[in-house]
Amino acid sequence: MSAVLEIENLSVRSGETLLVSNLDLTIGENARVGLIGESGSGKSLTALAATGLLPPGLTATGSVVLDGTEVIGARDADLVPLRGSAVATVFQEPLTALDPLMRMGSQIYQPVLRRRRRAGEPAARADIEAEVRRLLERVALPDPDRIANAYPFEVSGGQRQRVAIAMALACHPKLLIADEPTTALDVTTQAEVLDLMAGLVREEGMALLFIGHDLPVVARIVDDVTVMRRGEVVERGPVGTVLARPEHDYTRTLVAAADAFDRALGAAR
């Protein structure tokens, strides 16, 4: 089985400061991998490095092979066609991840149009609009026509995140990167969006890199998990094993915190 994303020995630096060090991470086709760690441990930077979109001033060394193409050192123009077809991303804060001045239907329209043009499929307005509507239904949005005509500030956070997921789906990526997609949502909405994503990833045959800092949330949607701390991988393995027998102290505190949280919830019930 070939890998969609193969990261070897990735280091990200800001000047002399090492933000991610010697990270290895491989995601095979249809694999669902979690990346967890506390705030500032380098999860988002790893995801950005994977798509060649590190903020200016940060440099990456090592090797990132995305769908057969080396990303590090590549010209941006060579990566543009790769993005979207190989990978698409859903971000933490759906309000800032959508263009505030653009109707949400148009925001999904763009990636559909681009994908169809690249694939040489029919790209007539009516075809694309029909697909936008299907995508909105696919992410279980009620009243797709109203949502398509609305601006991001006019709908709820959960609905915005569904639109962001629809935008990512519109690309038909081989790998979906979700960077804490549910952190900004309340607990009920969080569960709904997670279940939606889990279902979509399975049905569309996408691989998933799910980033989070909440072990139970991540465990719900992935098979394997990599634990990061201060820019380094401290532990990795199947979710069940890591949860049941955490080897690293830091993972143990994560599991303990999650257990304590569960107990607190249980006591409250």
Added chain:
Amino acid sequence: MTAVAATEPRRMRASLTLSVGIVLVGLHVVVALLTLVWTPYDPAGMAGGRLEGPSLAHWAGTDRLGRDLFTQIMIGSRIALTVGAGAVGIGALIGVTLGILAAFATRFLDDVLAAAFDILIAFPTLLLAMLVVAATDSASLFSAILALGLAISAIVGRLTRILAKRVLEMDYITAARTAGTSWAGIVFIHLLPNIWPTLLVNFALQFGLAVIAEASLSYLGLGAPPPNASWGRLLQEAQGTVYTAPFGAIAPGLALVTLVIGMNMLADGLRDIGDPTRRRSR
């Protein structure tokens, strides 16, 4: 319920602003076009006595040489609109292009462009105008427009650079890029629409400033040569007789103020239309 009640007056105010702006600017445009084919009197010829006050025959009175002032103010509209549109047009074209380039550029090019904007902004417009006159070998309306356009391009460039950088940091830009949007797509689909409302208001401001600045340039002989009566020239000519014939200064002043205010209201109204969060709210 309350949200709707709160936005209704705001929306009405926005459309009122826009309407007044359209009327004021539209009036000047109509007058300017009219002067191409007709003026009440020959702008260069004696039309009555010297320094007459306003009358039915001479709505704004006459100047020191007995020429009809209203005719000159009408022609002044044409010159003001030409200067404003020309200077802002040049400034916007150069400024927006370089500003966006700077926002996308490597650190080095960005620093160079930022420094160039700052230097040009610090550079006195007067000196710039003299250089342009020297370079084009004649003081004309065109040299004034070019000098003002260059000065405006630096201001617009700096503003565009800052606005564009802020937008380029937003998640939706990264999201669009991870989804495979090209640079051109980022600029035209996301960046320009998001910085446009702020730029537009700035253009209106620069338009007003350019019209006023042209007045000082033509006073110094760096703008439109006589007999082209720009409002600035009329104001300067009326200076010596402001106590005996105050209307000679009041009339072109009023014309200037109505155009500048109209431009600003037009821009405010357009911005409100372009911004969905101001336009409507549910």
